[in-house]
Amino acid sequence: MAARTPRPTGTPEDLGRTPGLRERKKQQTRDALVQAAHELFLGQGFARTTVDEIASAVDVSQRTFFRYFANKDEVALAVMAEAEDYFIECLHHRPAEETPLQALRASIVKAWRDLGNARASGPGSITSALELMRMIEDAPTLLAAHLRRVTEQERIVVRILAEREGLDPREDLRPAVLAAVFGSVLRAAHLSWTADREPEGPEGMITLIERHFDQLGPALTGHWRTPGQHPGAGTPGDTPPS
Amino acid sequence: MAARTPRPTGTPEDLGRTPGLRERKKQQTRDALVQAAHELFLGQGFARTTVDEIASAVDVSQRTFFRYFANKDEVALAVMAEAEDYFIECLHHRPAEETPLQALRASIVKAWRDLGNARASGPGSITSALELMRMIEDAPTLLAAHLRRVTEQERIVVRILAEREGLDPREDLRPAVLAAVFGSVLRAAHLSWTADREPEGPEGMITLIERHFDQLGPALTGHWRTPGQHPGAGTPGDTPPS
DNA sequence: CAGATTATGTCAGTCACTGACATTCGGCAA
DNA sequence: TTGCCGAATGTCAGTGACTGACATAATCTG
Numbered sequence A, B: 001m002a003a004r005t006p007r008p009t010g011t012p013e014d015l016g017r018t019p020g021l022r023e024r025k026k027q028q029t030r031d032a033l034v035q036a037a038h039e040l041f042l043g044q045g046f047a048r049t050t051v052d053e054i055a056s057a058v059d060v061s062q063r064t065f066f067r068y069f070a071n072k073d074e075v076a077l078a079v080m081a082e083a084e085d086y087f088i089e090c091l092h093h094r095p096a097e098e099t100p101l102q103a104l105r106a107s108i109v110k111a112w113r114d115l116g117n118a119r120a121s122g123p124g125s126i127t128s129a130l131e132l133m134r135m136i137e138d139a140p141t142l143l144a145a146h147l148r149r150v151t152e153q154e155r156i157v158v159r160i161l162a163e164r165e166g167l168d169p170r171e172d173l174r175p176a177v178l179a180a181v182f183g184s185v186l187r188a189a190h191l192s193w194t195a196d197r198e199p200e201g202p203e204g205m206i207t208l209i210e211r212h213f214d215q216l217g218p219a220l221t222g223h224w225r226t227p228g229q230h231p232g233a234g235t236p237g238d239t240p241p242s
Numbered sequence C: 001c002a003g004a005t006t007a008t009g010t011c012a013g014t015c016a017c018t019g020a021c022a023t024t025c026g027g028c029a030a
Numbered sequence D: 001t002t003g004c005c006g007a008a009t010g011t012c013a014g015t016g017a018c019t020g021a022c023a024t025a026a027t028c029t030g
Helices: A021-046 A051-058 A062-068 A072-093 A098-116 A126-137 A140-165 A176-196 A201-214 A216-220 B020-046 B051-058 B062-068 B072-091 B102-120 B126-135 B140-165 B174-195 B201-214 B216-220
Strands: none
Touching: A021 A051, A021 A062, A021 A072, A021 A126, A021 A140, A051 A062, A072 A126, A072 A140, A098 A140, A098 A201, A126 A140, A126 A176, A126 A201, A140 A176, A140 B051, A140 B140, A176 A201, A176 A216, A176 B216, A201 A216, A216 B174, A216 B216, B020 B062, B020 B072, B020 B126, B051 B062, B062 B174, B072 B102, B072 B126, B072 B140, B102 B140, B102 B174, B102 B201, B126 B140, B126 B174, B126 B201, B140 B174, B174 B201, B201 B216
16 A cells, blocks of 8 residues: 555564565556656656656556556655655654754754765656656646645644654644644745755755744744844744754 | 636726626626535535536536636635635735734734624635635645645735835745745644634634644744653643643 | 466546637627 | 627537456466
């Protein structure tokens, strides 16, 4: 079902070490579909690429395509989904001493850096994920699907944060609020990336993310025109972190 | 073209005050389509309602439906879109003395309250918008479309904030960050609403939104655990917020 | 090797959405 | 009123995403 990608850090219930021929072939066609779709999308655009084209490029039937991916969006977002899953994994392993916000921030930075170092090019590489991000922004249905994915991830983050801090997310709103804020800051950074392409490569993206996080405090506190003014009523009067 | 709703605060180039029969009929069929779609969606679900059904319920051709709405999602989100537009209008009129965050917060509260008072029931009412919100959450493509709309609104908010504070949003990241944070807090409140339906009506929603905003500071600042507490307890009742 | 699983192909069908063209209707001036 | 123009609508045909049903072929298991 959710046999997305066999990361080296696989779950312990893998049992059989050799996946068997059947599993291997499945993974193989899946990868081929992602690869072919990716090339076609970047070459001729998302909307102008039909599922039939992708399927016949890998020499499978259209029906088979839809057995691997629920819809056309999914194959486009497969690479990004992988990265997001790795982020979740990173978050799980953050030390308990860290502040929730610190843990989140450290996790994305680590995720981007690791994936950037792992595979600089080829299918499923970070650079292709970055290319994808630009494509997503101007393919309406793709953007929509991506945003939906992101909010699903947010739910997971809420659960992890609540568990980590020993809170009931129904009682305490902080996990939900922080997860939402975190997600939106990330999205703002992504948007900024697609707008002006100055910072190249994964490291550029990391820098961009850090810059956005640094603005979190200043953006929420007081007036902007006169920095250091008295904090307004009803606003979080805390100073920016770090 | 973008003849969504004839608000009393119309643009000055309205010229003729009487819209003319043609315009009136157009608005009429548009309303009828929204109304019919709304009833069908709530009655038998979004996915199980076809565009043909909606069209023939209003006695127009399917083609005409698609001349009013770009897709099936749009007619479902029409009511919410109206509310969002009103929020933007409110934001425009906030006094300059307010902090950006204050202005945003005051605007949604005002928007919800005004719309709640204006029309308590009937087509385009707030209560139906609230009903819609629940429907949105479990119709994947609808949720996706809604999220896309929200991010478009966010862009507008960025522009307004930057203009209001006299900043260049490409230089200063604060407008983008705050807009993103604001949007996500709202979304968290919406999710919370759909989860447990305790607070009834528009006022309940306003309360919920306020509660979430109040958690913005606490969520971002420092550790959540009270000194001496260990994670994994999972018990509420400690560190009660607000 | 036989039989149970499982992936895949084929086919038919639904539904969202679009372009092209004909028709009808409201606005407006002679 | 008449008659014309443009806008709104209807009709039709077509594309493309996606699904259910069933048959076939490939793996796995004993």
